[in-house]
Amino acid sequence: MTPLVPPPEVKPRYVRAMFAGTARRYDLMNRLMTFGRDRAWRRLVVQACALPPGGRLLDVATGTGDIALEALRLRHDVRVIGADFTHEMMRIAQSKDRDGRIPFVEADALRLPFADHTFDAACSGFLMRNVVDVAAAFAEQRRVVRPGGRVVCLEITRPNTPIWRDLFRLYFFHFVPRIMALASSHRRAYAYLPASTLTFPRPPELKAIMEGVGLRNVTYRVLMLGTIAIHVGEV
Numbered sequence: 012m013t014p015l016v017p018p019p020e021v022k023p024r025y026v027r028a029m030f031a032g033t034a035r036r037y038d039l040m041n042r043l044m045t046f047g048r049d050r051a052w053r054r055l056v057v058q059a060c061a062l063p064p065g066g067r068l069l070d071v072a073t074g075t076g077d078i079a080l081e082a083l084r085l086r087h088d089v090r091v092i093g094a095d096f097t098h099e100m101m102r103i104a105q106s107k108d109r110d111g112r113i114p115f116v117e118a119d120a121l122r123l124p125f126a127d128h129t130f131d132a133a134c135s136g137f138l139m140r141n142v143v144d145v146a147a148a149f150a151e152q153r154r155v156v157r158p159g160g161r162v163v164c165l166e167i168t169r170p171n172t173p174i175w176r177d178l179f180r181l182y183f184f185h186f187v188p189r190i191m192a193l194a195s196s197h198r199r200a201y202a203y204l205p206a207s208t209l210t211f212p213r214p215p216e217l218k219a220i221m222e223g224v225g226l227r228n229v230t231y232r233v234l235m236l237g238t239i240a241i242h243v244g245e246v
């Protein structure tokens with residue numbers, strides 16, 4: 012049986028299969044799991060990208076495209092590209108982008124198919140828990156963003172205070188798996204999501220990882236009772 016968090020050599024295949032099996036109900040699951048707050052977080056991510064007029068944004072692990080679409084809702088003047096390695100997720104994204112304004116590109120976050128300094132900002136939502144090398148994923152985003160541009164990361168995190176820590180465990184290990192059971196045909200996904208949050212670096216450690224790949228002035232804010240973090244770094 013596959014362990015809750017698969018070993019690095021099989022993780023990419025496992026993650027892709029899980030999101031392929033979840034794609035059709037991913038948006039519904041997101042709304043339920045976040046009590047509808049995810050849209051507000053995506054808005055904060057876009058704002059944190061601080062795009063200049065006419066700027067270019069790369070949404071890494073775009074999934075069903077909600078950050079990319081939010082960027083165009085907030086900023087009509089910018090150009091956005093979505094990249095992800097799960098075809099099934101981006102098919103949903105494409106169906107939501109009715110005017111076809113966003114190019115969706117199949118790509119691995121650890122090997123982005125873009126030249127150095129192509130974008131004014133790169134962002135990711137709920138990607139980093141899924142990659143085998145978090146530093147390498149940040150380094151790739153740093154590489155494709157121009158000097159002075161931003162790298163922004165939205166991710167689940169664990170609260171530090173005792174009561175919220177217990178509530179978080181209750182929520183992630185009991186509520187979330189039940190929601191996942193409604194949403195995914197990939198049974199092991201129910202256990203993977205909570206398990207992947209337990210091993211993921213806490214906000215100060217994630218900040219250090221970003222600094223370690225050369226991102227400057229890294230800051231973060233924690234939302235939703237310490238369960239969500241948005242990190243911002245400059246290239």
Ligand SMILES: C[S@@+](CC[C@H](N)C(=O)[O-])C[C@H]1O[C@@H](n2cnc3c(N)ncnc32)[C@H](O)[C@@H]1O
Nearest residue numbers: 030072073074095096097100119120136137141
């Ligand atoms: C939880 S979803 C997040 C989707 C979207 N960013 C959002 O905010 O809703 C995670 C996405 O990361 C993608 N992903 C995971 N690892 C990846 C990798 N190494 N390269 C590209 N995409 C990856 C998955 O295919 C999936 O679509």
